[in-house]
Amino acid sequence: MKNWIPAATGLVAGVLAATVFFADFSSGPSGSATNENANKTNAEKVYVPYGEHDDYYMLSSGGHSGQLFVYGVPSMRKLRTVPVFTPDPATGYGFDDATKKMLGGFTWGDFHHPAISETDAEYDGKFVFANDVANNRIAAVDLKTFHTADIMSMPNMGGPHAGTFVTQNTEYIVMPTRFSRPLGGDYASLDQFEEKYKGIVSMVKFDQETKKFDLGYQIMLPPWSYDLSDAGKKVSGDWIVMTTYNTEFATTNLEINASQNDRDYIVLLNWKELEKKVADGQFEEINGAKVIDPTKVKGSIYAIPVAKSPHGVDFTPDGTRFIASGKLAPLMTVFSFEKAMEAVKNEDFTDEKFGIPVLPYDKVMEREVDPPGALGPLHTQYDDKGNAYNTMFISSEVIKWKIDTGEVIDRIPVHYSPGHSSAAEGDTASPDGNWLVSLNKIAKDAFLSVGPSHPESMELIDISNDKMELVYTNPVDPEPHYAQIIKADKIKTIPIYEKDEKRPNSVWSQEDTRIERKGNEVHVYGIAMRSKFIFDAKSKRPDELTVKQGDKVFIHLTNIDLDQDITHGFGIMDYNLNYEVQPGQTNTLEFTADKAGTFPIYCTNFCSALHQEMSGYLLVEPK
Numbered sequence: 347m348k349n350w351i352p353a354a355t356g357l358v359a360g361v362l363a364a365t366v367f368f369a370d371f372s373s374g375p376s377g378s379a380t381n382e383n384a385n386k387t388n389a390e391k392v393y394v395p396y397g398e399h400d401d402y403y404m405l406s407s408g409g410h411s412g413q414l415f416v417y418g419v420p421s422m423r424k425l426r427t428v429p430v431f432t433p434d435p436a437t438g439y440g441f442d443d444a445t446k447k448m449l450g451g452f453t454w455g456d457f458h459h460p461a462i463s464e465t466d467a468e469y470d471g472k473f474v475f476a477n478d479v480a481n482n483r484i485a486a487v488d489l490k491t492f493h494t495a496d497i498m499s500m501p502n503m504g505g506p507h508a509g510t511f512v513t514q515n516t517e518y519i520v521m522p523t524r525f526s527r528p529l530g531g532d533y534a535s536l537d538q539f540e541e542k543y544k545g546i547v548s549m550v551k552f553d554q555e556t557k558k559f560d561l562g563y564q565i566m567l568p569p570w571s572y573d574l575s576d577a578g579k580k581v582s583g584d585w586i587v588m589t590t591y592n593t594e595f596a597t598t599n600l601e602i603n604a605s606q607n608d609r610d611y612i613v614l615l616n617w618k619e620l621e622k623k624v625a626d627g628q629f630e631e632i633n634g635a636k637v638i639d640p641t642k643v644k645g646s647i648y649a650i651p652v653a654k655s656p657h658g659v660d661f662t663p664d665g666t667r668f669i670a671s672g673k674l675a676p677l678m679t680v681f682s683f684e685k686a687m688e689a690v691k692n693e694d695f696t697d698e699k700f701g702i703p704v705l706p707y708d709k710v711m712e713r714e715v716d717p718p719g720a721l722g723p724l725h726t727q728y729d730d731k732g733n734a735y736n737t738m739f740i741s742s743e744v745i746k747w748k749i750d751t752g753e754v755i756d757r758i759p760v761h762y763s764p765g766h767s768s769a770a771e772g773d774t775a776s777p778d779g780n781w782l783v784s785l786n787k788i789a790k791d792a793f794l795s796v797g798p799s800h801p802e803s804m805e806l807i808d809i810s811n812d813k814m815e816l817v818y819t820n821p822v823d824p825e826p827h828y829a830q831i832i833k834a835d836k837i838k839t840i841p842i843y844e845k846d847e848k849r850p851n852s853v854w855s856q857e858d859t860r861i862e863r864k865g866n867e868v869h870v871y872g873i874a875m876r877s878k879f880i881f882d883a884k885s886k887r888p889d890e891l892t893v894k895q896g897d898k899v900f901i902h903l904t905n906i907d908l909d910q911d912i913t914h915g916f917g918i919m920d921y922n923l924n925y926e927v928q929p930g931q932t933n934t935l936e937f938t939a940d941k942a943g944t945f946p947i948y949c950t951n952f953c954s955a956l957h958q959e960m961s962g963y964l965l966v967e968p969k
């Protein structure tokens with residue numbers, strides 16, 4: 347997306363000059379009597395006193411940090427970075443065995459779109475799913491612990507940018523690819539683009555009991571380059587929509603070559619019918635995936651023309667319409683789901699591409715919304731009063747308009763170049779309609795300078811009245827794309843990991859601690875507690891671990907402090923190792939003691955007044 351900033355610079359600068367605008371902390375009473383924010387200043391609206399908590403969690407993409415950023419709304423205070431696709435020394439994520447295995451050797455990821463699990467088209471607060479555009483991975487974070495529960499690599503993909511979206515009961519997590527690519531990433535000359543390169547949609551299952559992913563099936567599509575997608579709700583609950591931006595089959599200079607056609611397509615597909623076809627055996631097994639090919643398996647997949655190079659497409663809360671954002675065409679296009687179904691039923695097709703029937707634009711399209719001077723619409727969010735909110739990347743504003751009539755109700759400048767915005771409960775069948783956060787790519791001089799690269803920004807907008815009001819601006823690390831805002835009481839975290847004597851490798855009493863040697867493997871069954879490590883209580887020095895150079899060492903550590911917030915860390919000097927055990931948790935660290943010498947071990951997480959004393963030694967006898 348950054349590559350179209352240069353073309354837009356003039357416009358951005360123009361808007362900048364015209365609308366230097368800061369959050370007004372002194373504004374007086376406003377709004378209706380029913381609005382609980384009425385009669386509050388902007389500063390009061392975001393102020394959450396000590397001891398009280400925010401009304402919402404905002405689960406935000408951490409972009410190419412690969413992590414999940416967690417905020418409170420309306421305070422906009424950052425609560426935590428949850429490591430997902432990238433190792434994190436602060437929590438030892440990617441250092442202990444289980445998380446290291448989950449990361450599969452990758453040291454970065456590109457997480458764009460969080461999707462909270464849903465029940466009946468409402469966020470249920472159980473899990474949040476994430477896409478790694480860079481390495482074709484999908485992750486699930488358990489919202490009981492805010493720990494990543496599973497990561498799966500998906501074959502045949504070319505960057506699942508167009509995910510992550512869930513169907514309305516989390517039957518599937520949908521992951522369409524951005525880049526077209528030969529299946530399996532095999533070699534094929536770019537001259538064979540149209541015939542050999544494919545777009546793939548992965549339909550991923552997640553078992554909430556075992557907390558494991560399973561690749562349900564994949565859909566093979568033409569190399570049109572898929573962008574943002576969404577799953578239907580209620581009447582449209584069996585359907586998925588996706589935008590495409592390269593129906594030109596450009597293989598170089600996409601900036602120009604993929605922007606030639608006046609229309610690209612929206613792909614509309616019925617995941618439930620396709621699921622049945624897969625169950626009927628109508629698939630090919632390719633690189634371990636069940637792949638459906640629309641040139642061989644007819645029906646269930648359709649294309650609708652849309653204004654050139656669209657970006658996002660989003661179903662309305664009632665599921666009766668979907669709204670595409672033009673990106674290059676300054677339009678929001680409202681499509682009728684009912685009319686699309688009529689065209690499908692009557693086989694009212696204008697054309698067929700790669701076995702995919704094309705529906706007539708003028709019959710399925712209900713309205714084009716084109717506010718004067720608005721440029722670069724990207725994504726749509728909703729409130730509880732039938733309004734849509736669009737971010738305008740180039741004209742740097744959020745536009746509020748009535749879905750039913752297309753009437754523009756209000757426009758507000760944001761600073762600057764918003765990608766997504768996120769409304770409270772905004773992707774559900776019942777958005778809350780009080781807050782919207784604009785996720786801006788450029789902050790310019792809004793904050794103290796930290797050098798040539800400035801922070802990005804999040805701007806909190808009060809949308810509870812007809813007129814939108816900007817109430818707060820927050821700097822953020824690079825680079826949130828999308829975020830979802832969920833009512834805080836829907837997320838039920840656990841205070842500690844329950845004691846479980848049957849858990850493999852766990853030790854719960856000092857007498858059971860021990861060091862066992864099997865050939866050149868050394869297994870430590872140890873305890874972390876305030877304020878000591880116990881590797882072997884019977885030893886002269888229970889916190890000493892002596893091994894031989896070349897030994898494979900496994901440190902199984904259980905934190906027996908069953909008190910909330912008493913986490914212990916475990917760092918080994920010069921070994922580049924650190925991991926943590928949260929209250930009641932057991933984690934294993936595996937490493938080869940390849941360096942001989944004397945290495946202090948210490949608790950890295952402050953845990954008591956005697957935290958400094960919580961230490962020991964690793965002694966590695968030379969060969």
Ligand code: CUK
Binds near residue numbers: 347507657725765766
């Ligand atoms: S994309 Cu970044 S602003 Cu990855 Cu959701 Cu539209």
Ligand code: CUA
Binds near residue numbers: 875914949952957960
């Ligand atoms: Cu345990 Cu610090």
